[in-house]
Amino acid sequence: MAFGLRYYAELRSKYKNTFWRIEIHQRDYAGVSERMDFEGSQPLQITWERRGDEFYIPVKGSEMTINIHCKQNFKYIGLFTADPRKFRVSVYRNTKLYWRGYVVADLY
Numbered sequence: 001m002a003f004g005l006r007y008y009a010e011l012r013s014k015y016k017n018t019f020w021r022i023e024i025h026q027r028d029y030a031g032v033s034e035r036m037d038f039e040g041s042q043p044l045q046i047t048w049e050r051r052g053d054e055f056y057i058p059v060k061g062s063e064m065t066i067n068i069h070c071k072q073n074f075k076y077i078g079l080f081t082a083d084p085r086k087f088r089v090s091v092y093r094n095t096k097l098y099w100r101g102y103v104v105a106d107l108y
Contacts, residue, residue, distance in 0.1 A: 002028060003025035003026065004025060004031070005025055006024050006034070008022065008024070008036065009036040011038050019094050019095070020093060022090070023089070024089050024103065025089075027087075039067045039069040044067075045065045046064045047062060048062045079103055084102055085102055086103070089102065
């Protein structure tokens with residue numbers, strides 16, 4: 001199962017000038033990748049689950065929310081899919097992998 005880069009977005013934060021890059025890879029995709037534009041005051045937000053001591057529970061659940069600007073109606077409708085492993089998201093902080101997960105399309 002190979003993933004190809006479908007969408008990407010880049011952002012430089014105001015806090016400590018941190019460089020963020022989000023890549024959305026699609027399973028079995030071999031086309032050209034498209035740039036997305038972030039939107040809003042919190043374009044990227046990662047929420048970590050808070051439960052217990054990190055010593056006893058080293059793996060924590062998390063979720064990421066991104067806000068992107070859609071300039072054309074239904075441009076990203078393909079991200080709304082019932083296949084929970086079709087789109088893999090990678091978040092890079094200063095070019096190092098920081099977070100990875102899959103697209104769960106609750107809302108579009």
